Amino acid sequence: MAPGIFSATRSVHMIVRQLFIRLVFSLQFESSLSMEIISFWMWLEGIGHADFLASIDALDNHDLRSIALAAKMLIETLRRNSGHQPNHRSVQGGYFCIEALKGIVLYLNNVCCKVLEDILQVATAKERICHRAHQAQPQQNVMARAPMSTRDLLSRIKASYISARSHEAEGSSSRSIMPSAPKTHTLKDIENPIEQCLSSYPLATLFESLTITEEEEEPAADAIQIQQPPSVPRDERTLFVTFSNGYPFTADELYxxxxxxxxxxxxxxSVQEPVAPKPPLYAHITFYNQETLFHILAGRPRVKFVIRGKHLWARKFVPKRKKAQNF
Structure with a gap:
């Protein structure tokens, strides 16, 4: 009997998005592997491990990497075992293997592919650009092989997208950046790394919301490394976050x-000064780099996080003077 999907609420969807962003952008896991891992965790929660996803999301990145690697090893074992079906196999082991594979496929198709469709396009584009950059520069020195900045990465992704669109318009036979129709995963898919989860979310729309500024000149090698004052106005680098009434966050928790x-x-x-007896309801978080704000919002006007059971809504800060100009 196929496993059923547990009640995947909006809160669960946000945790799934948070975990995917952490695995792919912070811990550098491949996007397809990250989706398999998260789907496996969702299956575990669905068979009775309550709040499993929230517990994992509460871990720091070091512990998250460890448990994700353990899940990766288990998924690889499931793949290997799925190809061996002797006549007198272990009933318990065989049942677990089949049910786990069905569960992973189920949550891939019905949750991850739908909830992660927008972020996944950025993630796969990032992987494609990094792969091409690695192939094109095999003999560069160590300094040249340093990780690209977010600004440089976004520039290359956007250039790649524009190039792909121009080739498509010219009738080129090269692959489009997005296939034309979504794919439904089956049990056979899980036996090999999943290529990609597809969507109709326009990548161009996401890039239109990203402002890519000119790269500042690199400091001299022997210069003292200090944080330079950002050239982007503070308002453009500030996140406005709101709390659930009665469930505030401290500055330390947010940091x-x-x-x-x-x-x-x-x-x-900057957390709102509370007016007794009411707790604070919002805070402003300013980053040194505007790209961090783009990373957090992932192309959306508003995002929601669940932190230790408390809800946090975040959007780009809009000063009152700008709001007034819109009327």
Whole structure:
């Protein structure tokens, strides 16, 4: 009997998105593998391990990497075992293997492919660009092989997308950046790494929301490494976050969460001064780099996080003076 999908609420969807972003962008796992791992975790929660996803999301990146690697090894074992079906196999082991594979495929098709469709396009484009850059520069020195900045990465992804679109318009036989129709995964798919989850979300729309500024000149090698004042106005680098009434966050909690998940880029956090007896309802978080804000929002106007059971909504900060100009 095929496993059923547990009640995947909007909160669960947000946790799935958070875990995917952490695995792919922070821990550098492949996007297809990350989806398999998350689907496996969802299956475990669905068979009775309550709040399994939330517990994993509460881990720091070091522990998250460890448990993700353990899940990767288990999934690889399931793949190997799926190809061996002797006449007198272990009933319990065989049942677990089949049910686990069915569960992974089920959550891939019905949750991950739908919830992650927009982020997945950025992730796969990033992987494609990094792969091409690695192939094109095999003899560069160590300094040249340093990880690309987010600004440089976005520039290359956008250039790749524009190039792919132009080739398509010219009737080129090269592959389009997006296949024309979505694929439904089956049990056979899980026996090999899953190529990609497809969607109709327009990648161009996502890029239109990203502002890519000119790269600043690199400092001299012997210069003292200090944080330079950002050239982008603070308002453009600030996130406005709101809390559930009665469930506020402290500045330390916000700093720990955003640093753990999006890097050490927080410049300042300002939490609303509470008016007794009411707790604070919002906060402003300013980052040194505007790209961090883009990374957090992932092309969406508003995102939601679940942090230790408390809900947090985030959007780009819009000053009152700009709001007034729109009327």
């Amino acid at each position: 720990e969460f955003f640093t753990r998940n999006f890097g050490d880029d927080v410049e300042v956090i």
